[in-house]
Amino acid sequence: MARFQMNDHDRYRIEAARRELxxxxxxxxxxxxxxxxxxxRLEVALAQLLEMLDEEER
Incomplete structure (x- = not known):
């Protein structure tokens, strides 16, 4: 898996997903x-995390 730089928004989305879990x-x-x-809520959190990963692949 490729590593990428996370910005503040990415960190927020990850923390929100952890809270929902x-x-x-x-x-x-x-x-x-x-x-x-x-x-x-879990579906939304997962979709946002996948979107974050997809943005990095482009």
């Missing part, structure tokens, strides 16, 4: 609405 680990699996919200 930590929140998901503490989630009550019996709460369907919370599960749906968390899955949506």
């Amino acid at each position: 930590a929140t998901a680990k503490e989630l009550d699996m019996g709460d369907d609405e919370a599960m749906a919200r968390t899955i949506g």
